[in-house]
Amino acid sequence: MLTHSEENYLKTIHHLSEETNKSVSTNAIADKLSTKAASATDMVQKLAAKGFASYYKYKGVRLTDKGTKEALKVVRKHRLWEVFLVKKLNFKWDEVHEIAEQLEHIKSPMLIERLDEHLGFPKFDPHGDPIPNREGIMAATKQLLLSELAIGNSGIITAVKDGNTAFLQYLEKIGAFIGAELQVLDKVEFDDSLEVSINGKPAQFISKEASQNILITE
Amino acid sequence: MLTHSEENYLKTIHHLSEETNKSVSTNAIADKLSTKAASATDMVQKLAAKGFASYYKYKGVRLTDKGTKEALKVVRKHRLWEVFLVKKLNFKWDEVHEIAEQLEHIKSPMLIERLDEHLGFPKFDPHGDPIPNREGIMAATKQLLLSELAIGNSGIITAVKDGNTAFLQYLEKIGAFIGAELQVLDKVEFDDSLEVSINGKPAQFISKEASQNILITE
DNA sequence: ATTAATTTTTAGATTAAGCTAAATTAATTT
DNA sequence: AAATTAATTTAGCTTAATCTAAAAATTAAT
Numbered sequence: 001m002l003t004h005s006e007e008n009y010l011k012t013i014h015h016l017s018e019e020t021n022k023s024v025s026t027n028a029i030a031d032k033l034s035t036k037a038a039s040a041t042d043m044v045q046k047l048a049a050k051g052f053a054s055y056y057k058y059k060g061v062r063l064t065d066k067g068t069k070e071a072l073k074v075v076r077k078h079r080l081w082e083v084f085l086v087k088k089l090n091f092k093w094d095e096v097h098e099i100a101e102q103l104e105h106i107k108s109p110m111l112i113e114r115l116d117e118h119l120g121f122p123k124f125d126p127h128g129d130p131i132p133n134r135e136g137i138m139a140a141t142k143q144l145l146l147s148e149l150a151i152g153n154s155g156i157i158t159a160v161k162d163g164n165t166a167f168l169q170y171l172e173k174i175g176a177f178i179g180a181e182l183q184v185l186d187k188v189e190f191d192d193s194l195e196v197s198i199n200g201k202p203a204q205f206i207s208k209e210a211s212q213n214i215l216i217t218e
Numbered sequence: 219m220l221t222h223s224e225e226n227y228l229k230t231i232h233h234l235s236e237e238t239n240k241s242v243s244t245n246a247i248a249d250k251l252s253t254k255a256a257s258a259t260d261m262v263q264k265l266a267a268k269g270f271a272s273y274y275k276y277k278g279v280r281l282t283d284k285g286t287k288e289a290l291k292v293v294r295k296h297r298l299w300e301v302f303l304v305k306k307l308n309f310k311w312d313e314v315h316e317i318a319e320q321l322e323h324i325k326s327p328m329l330i331e332r333l334d335e336h337l338g339f340p341k342f343d344p345h346g347d348p349i350p351n352r353e354g355i356m357a358a359t360k361q362l363l364l365s366e367l368a369i370g371n372s373g374i375i376t377a378v379k380d381g382n383t384a385f386l387q388y389l390e391k392i393g394a395f396i397g398a399e400l401q402v403l404d405k406v407e408f409d410d411s412l413e414v415s416i417n418g419k420p421a422q423f424i425s426k427e428a429s430q431n432i433l434i435t436e
Numbered sequence: 437a438t439t440a441a442t443t444t445t446t447a448g449a450t451t452a453a454g455c456t457a458a459a460t461t462a463a464t465t466t
Numbered sequence: 467a468a469a470t471t472a473a474t475t476t477a478g479c480t481t482a483a484t485c486t487a488a489a490a491a492t493t494a495a496t
Contacts, residue, residue, distance in 0.1 A: 005483065026444065039484055041445055046482090058444060058491060088306075089332040099326045106320045114307040223453065244474065257454055259475055264452090276461060276474060443492070450485075460475070466468090 004105045007074050008033060009043045010052060011104075013063055014071035023060035072136035078104035079125035079132075080115050086126040087119060093126035093162070128159035128215035141218060146182070146194065147211035154183035155216035162213055171214075174204050182216060222323045225292050226251060227261045228270060229322075231281055232289035241278035290354035296322035297343035297350075298333050304344040305337060311344035342377070346433060359436055364400070364412065365429040372401035373434035380431055389432075392422050400434060 002010070012032045016024040026040040033040070048055035052067035063071060081103040085096040113134070116122075123139055124130055130139035149155055157180045160167065175198050176182065185203055186195040192208035206214075220228070230250045234242040244258040251258070266273040270285035281289060299321040303314040331352070334340075342348055346361030361376055375398050378385065393416050394400065403421055404413040410426035424432075 003482075035483095036485065037444065038446080038486080042483075045445095085329075089329070089336055091328075091332070095328075099324070099329050102324045102326070103321075106317070108317045108320070110309075110313075111303075111307070111317050114309070118307055221452075253453095254455065255474065256456080256476080260453075263475095437496100439494100439496080441492105441494070443490100445488105445490070447488080448486090451483090453481090455480075456478090458475105458477080460473100462471105462473070464469100464471070466470090 007105055009047060010067055010071040011074045013061055017062060023062045025060045069136055072132045074104050076132040077112055079129060080112060082125045083119050083122045084115060124158045143215050143217060145212050146214040146216055149184050151184050151187055154181060155218045156181055157214060158217050159215040160213055225323055228285055228289040229292045231279055235280060241280045243278045287354055290350045292322050294350040295330055297347060300343045301337050301340045302333060361433045361435055363430055364432040364434055367402050369402050369405055372399060373436045374399055375432060376435050377433040378431055393419060
């Protein structure tokens with residue numbers, strides 16, 4: 001059984017190596033966890049001894065498959081709790097991280113499965129990050145801002161960055177629901193607004209500000 | 219800020235002295251927490267040093283007002299999470315204790331207030347135990363099933379377990395409203411039905427099934 | 437390619453929580 | 467009331483997670 005601290009280290013190592021797939025330095029870990037390098041070294045050696053990571057002195061760490069699996073379990077819990085806090089308890093998306101940092105360590109496989117069901121098996125958390133499923137598999141697609149989508153390309157709306165009421169009402173008005181397919185038809189040079197079609201419906205214009213607040217996957 | 223362990227000790231001391239109002243022995247605490255008396259002694263001294271308890275060697279502990287306040291906060295959290303698990307995640311009432319033991323230590327006053335609201339400000343947990351409010355005040359009595367009430371005793375109807383329409387209509391017909399006073403006059407051995415008076419009205423019979431679906435406080 | 441600077445590890449303390457075994461105090465029995 | 471039993475506390479050890487300071491290895495710079 002993993003301690004809170006072990007889980008935090010696994011999650012951090014996973015996060016730091018996710019993009020690059022390279023081994024992670026103890027200093028980077030210490031920075032991320034606001035602790036000291038000496039502490040990170042200690043823990044990394046412990047995780048390696050338990051088979052969660054492979055580690056060579058002065059060369060950094062990487063997670064083993066076993067370690068990755070555990071890290072993804074924590075990520076899954078963290079992100080599901082974030083969805084709960086936002087969707088059910090009406091927290092703002094930027095208020096939930098610290099509470100989820102605590103909730104992610106609750107140990108009960110049944111709890112997390114029931115929570116997942118209760119939330120309707122969400123695929124993304126309120127920040128747009130994908131939620132790993134029970135097996136640790138998650139949507140591989142990178143999240144983009146609508147504003148980053150090239151002309152002619154299309155994607156599915158997965159989340160909004162700032163979910164303030166006025167913005168959500170605006171989205172509702174133009175039919176831009178979570179899950180809707182959206183294609184960029186053209187960009188207006190003048191104000192960086194986008195001409196888009198939503199679920200094949202007739203074209204609409206979306207302002208630069210709005211397009212930087214809508215998250216999609218290609 | 220209290221540690222998990224400190225919170226567990228406060229809760230346990232509170233629980234053990236709740237009925238009798240007498241000081242609690244370190245052995246009783248150790249038993250309840252499945253730990254050793256020596257550990258309980260250590261912690262009790264620490265809690266006393268921090269002003270949460272008053273303790274005299276060989277004489278046992280009692281909580282100070284400050285300690286009681288903290289203990290009740292933990293109890294409030296525990297019981298609200300139990301309601302959440304049963305009402306929202308469909309756990310059975312006897313499956314929730316261990317998960318709530320973990321959830322009760324999550325630190326976020328805002329979280330617990332939002333949860334309370336989300337659950338509709340419940341007054342009792344799924345076991346019938348009263349939930350302290352934000353100020354630590356709670357209904358003095360535990361909820362019982364009507365079927366658990368002894369002959370001659372009376373109580374106030376506070377809730378029903380399964381509130382299906384047919385049952386509520388039946389209750390209405392016999393005048394058994396929430397808040398009504400109900401006295402058990404006799405038990406029928408044959409089918410375990412109860413002869414009761416409701417708000418002093420002429421006697422009625424309530425089936426075993428119905429009596430196991432009505433919650434009362436004495 | 438040495439030297440200097442930086443990064444990383446090791447060594448040794450510290451704090452919190454727990455344990456066992458021994459010592460002490462309280463309670464019970466004769 | 468003294469002796470025995472039981473309850474409680476103290477002393478000293480252990481583990482996990484942290485820290486600081488010193489040592490060692492790596493990287494960068496002249």
